[in-house]
Amino acid sequence: MKMKYNKNFDNLVDNYLFSTIRAKKRAYEEAHPKTKIVNLGVGDVVGGLSQTVVEAMQKAVGDYLSPATFKGYPPEQGYEFLRESIARYYSRLGVNLSTSEIYISDGAKSDIGNVLDLFEKTTSLIPNPVYPAYVDTNLIRGNKIKFMEGRKENNFLPLPDFSDKNSYLIYLCSPNNPTGAVYDKKQLSLWVDYANQNHSIIIFDSAYESFIRGDYPRSIFEIEGSRTCAIEISSFSKRAGFTGLRLGFSIIPNELEVQKKKIGKLWLRRQSTRFNGVSFVIQKGGEASLSEKGSRECTRQVDYYLENAKILKDLFTNLGYDVVGGVNAPYLWIDCKKDSWEFFDYLLEKHQIVGTAGAGFGSLGKNFFRLSAFALREDVEIAKERLTKGGI
Numbered sequence: 001m002k003m004k005y006n007k008n009f010d011n012l013v014d015n016y017l018f019s020t021i022r023a024k025k026r027a028y029e030e031a032h033p034k035t036k037i038v039n040l041g042v043g044d045v046v047g048g049l050s051q052t053v054v055e056a057m058q059k060a061v062g063d064y065l066s067p068a069t070f071k072g073y074p075p076e077q078g079y080e081f082l083r084e085s086i087a088r089y090y091s092r093l094g095v096n097l098s099t100s101e102i103y104i105s106d107g108a109k110s111d112i113g114n115v116l117d118l119f120e121k122t123t124s125l126i127p128n129p130v131y132p133a134y135v136d137t138n139l140i141r142g143n144k145i146k147f148m149e150g151r152k153e154n155n156f157l158p159l160p161d162f163s164d165k166n167s168y169l170i171y172l173c174s175p176n177n178p179t180g181a182v183y184d185k186k187q188l189s190l191w192v193d194y195a196n197q198n199h200s201i202i203i204f205d206s207a208y209e210s211f212i213r214g215d216y217p218r219s220i221f222e223i224e225g226s227r228t229c230a231i232e233i234s235s236f237s238k239r240a241g242f243t244g245l246r247l248g249f250s251i252i253p254n255e256l257e258v259q260k261k262k263i264g265k266l267w268l269r270r271q272s273t274r275f276n277g278v279s280f281v282i283q284k285g286g287e288a289s290l291s292e293k294g295s296r297e298c299t300r301q302v303d304y305y306l307e308n309a310k311i312l313k314d315l316f317t318n319l320g321y322d323v324v325g326g327v328n329a330p331y332l333w334i335d336c337k338k339d340s341w342e343f344f345d346y347l348l349e350k351h352q353i354v355g356t357a358g359a360g361f362g363s364l365g366k367n368f369f370r371l372s373a374f375a376l377r378e379d380v381e382i383a384k385e386r387l388t389k390g391g392i
């Protein structure tokens, strides 16, 4: 038998989204070297990090000097001090977790892909438009995908179809990337009821929970019944600026079972086989970000992005566009009334503003445009001035 590669890779659609954006931006810069381009296209934080977090990490590095305080391999599930801090954070949301239900990782994206190791090949229910990693990880695994439609009519918040009795892995991301839409408690309760009825599992991505200021659930575990049907995947990337440091976690309730098998046990086995943990320094930084002072500093940074989002939302609304998101979320989802790549070129040429073409997030994004509030205020102000003066 000759070696064969995993043919599932042939099912991936080449994702040229961010490379195309980079290429277009670079071409424009080369042709107009004196013009400043305002980049509202990326989903990465701009920093700087909280003082409390940086100091905690500096102190932790010092521990490596002496054998007495040196740290080797971290515990498989993550340091207890960090899991305790996370549990305390959740208790303030009214969610009681045991530290045994919290699994530290190097980021939400890893867990999103890795969680598929726990289940037989299946069909996944995935929104369209969507964060591309959900689709691609399922295709590589050989899973089938059933898309659920996010449209203006449902405020980009698909709800369960109770007439469909199949079991699925159900992907929910709230606040959403790319649309910025946020599920309320009643809507999430429908999903939890549906999942429990059909023996489905909800994969709840709460990467943007820290942007919620209104009365919306920050965790799926605020919903009654969720402990028997949900896994929550979360991250320090957006709430504390850890995109480059790498820290996330998954929550798997002790009750969560499939065919009487405890999913948390499978996950721990999977992680201890394939993963050797996150460094002590980074976990100390994560702990500091959850301290009273660290939380305050991180919240201030998130507030700054939310203010950017508000400026951009008011701007595009005043220009006559329908805008979803931008409240309780760092992303604005703009009905650009034309092909999203056309709109991309237009904004770049006319105003030297870069966003993200909605087409890159699925077929239903093709006439929408994502703007990111992860930017410096001065850049947002420049964008505002250009658009206000020059029109659109």
Ligand SMILES: *Cc1c(COP(=O)(O)O)cnc(C)c1O
Pocket (backbone or CB within 6 Å): 043, 106, 107, 108, 109, 110, 131, 173, 177, 205, 207, 234, 235, 236, 237, 238, 242, 243, 247, 248
């Ligand atoms: C940014 C983001 C994450 C976070 O990923 P990390 O690997 O923790 O940096 C997860 N989910 C979505 C939808 C995101 O946009």
